[in-house]
Amino acid sequence: MKVLIVGGGGREHALAWKAIQSRHIDELHAAPGNPGIGRFAWCHPDVEATDVDGQVDLARRLGIDLVIVGPEAPLAAGLVDALADAGIRAFGPTAAAARIEASKAFAKEVMTAAGVPTAAYADFSDYERALAYLEAHPGPIVIKADGLAAGKGVQVCSSLDEARLALRAAMVEGAFAQAGSRVVIEEVLEGQEVSVLAFSDGRTVRQMVAAQDHKRIGEGDTGPNTGGMGAYAPVPAYTPAVADEVQRRILEPTIAELARRGTPFVGCLFAGLMLTAEGPRVIEFNARFGDPETQVVLPLLENDLLEVIQACLEGRLHEVELRFRPGAAANVVLASAGYPGPYTKGLPISGLVEADQVGVTVFHAGTAFDDEGQVVTAGGRVLGVMAMGPTLREALDLAYAGVARIEFEGKTFRRDIGWQAL
Numbered sequence: 376m377k378v379l380i381v382g383g384g385g386r387e388h389a390l391a392w393k394a395i396q397s398r399h400i401d402e403l404h405a406a407p408g409n410p411g412i413g414r415f416a417w418c419h420p421d422v423e424a425t426d427v428d429g430q431v432d433l434a435r436r437l438g439i440d441l442v443i444v445g446p447e448a449p450l451a452a453g454l455v456d457a458l459a460d461a462g463i464r465a466f467g468p469t470a471a472a473a474r475i476e477a478s479k480a481f482a483k484e485v486m487t488a489a490g491v492p493t494a495a496y497a498d499f500s501d502y503e504r505a506l507a508y509l510e511a512h513p514g515p516i517v518i519k520a521d522g523l524a525a526g527k528g529v530q531v532c533s534s535l536d537e538a539r540l541a542l543r544a545a546m547v548e549g550a551f552a553q554a555g556s557r558v559v560i561e562e563v564l565e566g567q568e569v570s571v572l573a574f575s576d577g578r579t580v581r582q583m584v585a586a587q588d589h590k591r592i593g594e595g596d597t598g599p600n601t602g603g604m605g606a607y608a609p610v611p612a613y614t615p616a617v618a619d620e621v622q623r624r625i626l627e628p629t630i631a632e633l634a635r636r637g638t639p640f641v642g643c644l645f646a647g648l649m650l651t652a653e654g655p656r657v658i659e660f661n662a663r664f665g666d667p668e669t670q671v672v673l674p675l676l677e678n679d680l681l682e683v684i685q686a687c688l689e690g691r692l693h694e695v696e697l698r699f700r701p702g703a704a705a706n707v708v709l710a711s712a713g714y715p716g717p718y719t720k721g722l723p724i725s726g727l728v729e730a731d732q733v734g735v736t737v738f739h740a741g742t743a744f745d746d747e748g749q750v751v752t753a754g755g756r757v758l759g760v761m762a763m764g765p766t767l768r769e770a771l772d773l774a775y776a777g778v779a780r781i782e783f784e785g786k787t788f789r790r791d792i793g794w795q796a797l
């Protein structure tokens with residue numbers, strides 16, 4: 376198979392790293408890709424992930440058999456639909472099914488129809504009515520921009536004043552542009568957060584091992600939210616009994632409801648869950664692999680990725696049993712100084728070869744080549760250093776040994792990845 380991976384972050388590096396191990400791979404491409412992926416695949420840096428026409432043209436020109444779409448934006452923009460029109464198979468939901476992530480109000484509507492446990496909520500397109508609702512519910516509350524906001528559209532507010540400001544920012548000041556013209560307001564859930572990634576063929580849904588992300592920039596989960604500062608899998612709190620409840624009460628009803636509406640979900644469904652005292656509750660759905668979660672989940676997956684994907688595309692996922700290696704995987708993200716605020720790009724990175732030698736896998740998230748061919752920083756999240764081990768402790772120790780080998784000016788990372796499990 377000739378495979379094209381759409382995207383150029385750590386998630387796409389992990390997808391490429393897993394795809395290249397498949398016994399079905401003949402040629403691997405990535406667009407735009409990144410210098411890490413470029414070590415073993417063809418990259419097409421001039422084709423952006425969100426350039427739907429450019430991606431379709433590229434896939435056609437290269438004679439691609441299978442496209443795997445990484446990020447949410449091209450899914451929401453209809454890349455999978457456009458590829459289907461061009462007769463090219465792609466793994467990822469259509470734009471209609473991707474609304475489960477692209478509109479939080481739509482996700483809530485689907486969950487309500489399917490009886491899926493989630494936070495109680497109300498949704499508004501009118502600012503005055505939303506404000507009146509807040510005044511009537513003065514306790515802690517969550518305000519979410521309806522549309523895609525690159526992970527920044529959610530604010531957990533502890534007071535009415537904070538909630539008023541968040542609402543104003545989204546609906547009046549346009550902090551999230553069009554994405555904030557509609558908001559979902561919901562109750563605060565308490566517990567441990569877990570990320571469950573699941574393959575679906577539109578009818579059957581199969582869970583991968585659960586992972587835990589670390590969203591805040593600071594140790595002890597302090598400071599502003601980021602795209603994710605590290606992850607590990609599996610999660611001890613996610614017991615087989617919880618997994619079974621999630622399967623029956625959350626994943627299967629959601630997949631069935633999307634199919635019933637004529638928009639079956641084929642791809643990776645990502646349930647962001649809160650393990651509350653009353654049981655698992657959905658915080659949000661994503662229509663794609665998680666980042667950095669994918670960087671710890673795929674290394675533990677024993678199956679051939681392309682075989683699982685092919686089964687999804689052919690509606691026979693029920694024939695596939697997912698297998699995971701024993702032990703744990705951990706990933707520590709190295710970020711630029713200043714992230715998630717403004718940061719400098721173009722700083723040289725050293726020690727990548729030395730890190731490989733200690734036995735970690737370094738996934739590139741935001742890197743580029745400079746004019747001399749040196750790998751330099753090019754994003755907020757720069758690298759994901761992943762290691763596996765018989766226990767989480769050992770996986771983490773190895774990952775941090777890799778982290779110590781890599782240097783760039785302002786290298787920023789959390790030293791407490793996995794603290795909840797440890």
Ligand code: AMP
Nearest residue numbers: 494517526529531561562563564658659
């Ligand atoms: P998101 O950007 O949609 O992943 O949401 C950002 C974060 O906000 C989540 O990872 C949670 O930590 C938090 N969050 C969202 N909804 C709730 C809720 N109802 N209760 C508590 N925390 C929430």
Ligand code: GLY
Nearest residue numbers: 588603665666667
């Ligand atoms: N790590 C969270 C996400 O991928 O949205």
